[in-house]
Amino acid sequence: MIAVRDLVVRYRGGGDAAVDxxxxxxxxxxxxxxxGPNGSGKxxxxxxxxxxxxxxxxxxxxxxAETAPTSPRDRRALARELAVVTQREEPAFPMRVRDYVAxxxxxxxxxxxxxxAADRAAVARALxxxxxxxxxxxxxxxLSGGEWQRARIxxxxxQEAAAxxxxxxxxxxxxxxxxxxxxxxxxxxxxxxxxxxVSHQLNLVARFADHIVLLHRGRVAAAxxxxxxxxGATLEAVYEWPLVVTRDPAVGAPALVPLRGRGRR
Amino acid sequence: MRAxxxxxxxxxxxxxxxxxxxxxxxxxLGAGDVWRxxxxxxxxxxxxIVRALRLPRVALAALVGAGLGMSGxxxxxxxxxxxxxxxxxxxxxxxxxxxxLAVAAGVASEAGVPLAAFAGAGAAVxxxxxxxxxxxxxxxxxxxxxxxxxxxxxxxxxxxILLADAAPNTVRGALWWMMGxxxxxxxxxxxxxxxxxxxxxxxLLAWAxxxxxxxxxxxxxxxxxxxxxxxxxxxxxxxxxxxxxxxxAAGLVGFVGLVVPHLARGGGLRGHRAILLGAAxxxxxxxVAADLVARxxxxxAELPLGAVTALVGVPFFLVLLRRGExx
Numbered sequence: 001m002i003a004v005r006d007l008v009v010r011y012r013g014g015g016d017a018a019v020d021x022x023x024x025x026x027x028x029x030x031x032x033x034x035x036g037p038n039g040s041g042k043x044x045x046x047x048x049x050x051x052x053x054x055x056x057x058x059x060x061x062x063x064x065a066e067t068a069p070t071s072p073r074d075r076r077a078l079a080r081e082l083a084v085v086t087q088r089e090e091p092a093f094p095m096r097v098r099d100y101v102a103x104x105x106x107x108x109x110x111x112x113x114x115x116x117a118a119d120r121a122a123v124a125r126a127l128x129x130x131x132x133x134x135x136x137x138x139x140x141x142x143l144s145g146g147e148w149q150r151a152r153i154x155x156x157x158x159q160e161a162a163a164x165x166x167x168x169x170x171x172x173x174x175x176x177x178x179x180x181x182x183x184x185x186x187x188x189x190x191x192x193x194x195x196x197x198v199s200h201q202l203n204l205v206a207r208f209a210d211h212i213v214l215l216h217r218g219r220v221a222a223a224x225x226x227x228x229x230x231x232g233a234t235l236e237a238v239y240e241w242p243l244v245v246t247r248d249p250a251v252g253a254p255a256l257v258p259l260r261g262r263g264r265r
Numbered sequence: 266m267r268a269x270x271x272x273x274x275x276x277x278x279x280x281x282x283x284x285x286x287x288x289x290x291x292x293x294l295g296a297g298d299v300w301r302x303x304x305x306x307x308x309x310x311x312x313x314i315v316r317a318l319r320l321p322r323v324a325l326a327a328l329v330g331a332g333l334g335m336s337g338x339x340x341x342x343x344x345x346x347x348x349x350x351x352x353x354x355x356x357x358x359x360x361x362x363x364x365x366l367a368v369a370a371g372v373a374s375e376a377g378v379p380l381a382a383f384a385g386a387g388a389a390v391x392x393x394x395x396x397x398x399x400x401x402x403x404x405x406x407x408x409x410x411x412x413x414x415x416x417x418x419x420x421x422x423x424x425x426i427l428l429a430d431a432a433p434n435t436v437r438g439a440l441w442w443m444m445g446x447x448x449x450x451x452x453x454x455x456x457x458x459x460x461x462x463x464x465x466x467x468x469l470l471a472w473a474x475x476x477x478x479x480x481x482x483x484x485x486x487x488x489x490x491x492x493x494x495x496x497x498x499x500x501x502x503x504x505x506x507x508x509x510x511x512x513x514a515a516g517l518v519g520f521v522g523l524v525v526p527h528l529a530r531g532g533g534l535r536g537h538r539a540i541l542l543g544a545a546x547x548x549x550x551x552x553v554a555a556d557l558v559a560r561x562x563x564x565x566a567e568l569p570l571g572a573v574t575a576l577v578g579v580p581f582f583l584v585l586l587r588r589g590e591x592x
Binding site for chain 1: 341342345346347474477478480481482484485487488489490491492495530535536
């Protein structure tokens with residue numbers, strides 16, 4: 001479980017707090033989504049979970065591990081509790097997908113030891129679960145965008161963490177690959193993982209997430225089930241753009257439809 | 266399979282080149298004479314030529330190549346930059362300033378000069394990374410390289426100024442050394458370089474897994490529980506130690522650290538533990554070959570070793586640059 005309490009994050013150089021008193025929990029077995037416009041503080045929360053930004057107040061905790069670890073031991077302990085698929089990633093040098101996924105075992109091994117039987121089993125499971133086992137021998141620079149995202153999820157799964165955070169995992173994917181990633185995340189939650197998803201794709205989030213935290217300028221504007229959060233007035237205020245919320249005729253989930261700009265309304 | 270071929274071809278080339286290099290000279294020796302002399306058989310003069318004169322030189326060349334190869338491989342992985350290497354990053358230049366300062370101050374021991382070179386190399390790394398960060402981040406490989414070249418130019422200027430009032434023969438010696446040379450080889454120098462290589466190389470090999478993780482980029486590496494800044498500093502420290510030891514032993518030999526990690530990766534080696542060792546092997550073979558060329562190309566005159574490696578390295582650099590530095 002990921003538990004964030006009254007979190008405040010200020011970037012160096014002053015200005016308003018990027019995250020200003022945000023609280024939420026992402027429990028095991030659920031998909032929790034953080035949504036909101038650009039600059040609303042979504043990615044900052046992910047960085048705070050990783051201890052990459054100074055936390056001015058409040059706490060962010062993952063299972064038993066404290067975030068913002070200082071010792072190497074604590075850092076690795078956190079990486080065994082929390083796996084993160086960051087927004088962008090490109091290996092400096094291409095490598096085999098299997099070797100790439102095996103890097104997810106780093107927090108489990110000592111720096112000296114070779115791969116253990118448990119490592120090999122975890123890597124095989126992760127490749128299988130993310131659907132990239134057939135690509136194990138391929139090079140990372142030969143993968144399509146969708147394959148690469150799933151390889152990254154496999155690497156995160158190899159960490160065998162109880163919580164999985166993904167920051168905009170479908171930004172560069174087409175409809176089919178985007179759906180495949182969302183289905184995978186729902187299945188992982190069904191396996192008992194706490195999935196925390198940062199995403200712009202409100203309509204997909206409304207279909208797949210159990211709980212949505214809607215951010216606006218570093219604060220929680222609304223939180224609850226998709227039906228509770230997907231209210232026209234709320235979303236219009238948060239996104240500062242005219243829109244309507246309808247019900248998707250095919251699947252029945254609430255869906256956001258942005259309207260043309262105010263001048264042409 | 267490809268990796269196995271890399272090791273076999275690498276080892277065979279190194280042995281062949283080393284035998285050839287020991288055999289070539291004013292008194293030419295066949296491969297049979299060389300091996301007999303190494304084992305202590307054969308006539309006394311041959312044994313003396315092989316053991317006291319030619320073998321130290323070949324051994325020093327091999328160690329210089331191994332050190333530069335490992336230093337380059339570690340820097341490329343950690344900086345995520347296919348063009349990184351100690352010479353182009355100004356690390357070797359910094360080491361040279363340190364060494365010249367030590368010699369100017371009257372320190373001439375085999376132990377003291379590498380220490381001073383190491384201090385210079387460490388200072389150069391710190392400045393290069395600080396300049397690159399100030400100029401828009403280490404993310405752009407070209408910014409980092411530019412910063413390295415600038416620091417290298419500064420180091421050159423500093424050496425020229427230090428040498429301004431030195432005796433003419435000292436200047437000539439220093440210039441020769443700045444172009445790189447293993448002609449001053451003796452067993453003491455080989456021993457000191459081997460010791461530094463053992464220390465720095467063992468450290469890098471021990472932390473090779475961290476270099477694998479660092480090569481993913483800062484945020485992914487941090488998400489895997491790595492203290493990115495600390496690990497990177499450790500690699501810079503060890504890579505500088507290796508580069509400084511080679512500079513103290515043989516002067517500025519450029520581009521070896523650039524070329525050989527690509528050979529290791531292209532040879533199918535996976536993971537930085539293997540890549541570091543492969544770069545060491547390929548580097549050893551490359552510098553032994555380069556020194557051989559330096560000795561025979563215009564015999565009896567000798568070419569500067571650094572000039573020979575640059576002739577190989579510069580075209581290689583241009584090809585990499587054209588490929589978009591990814592490779």
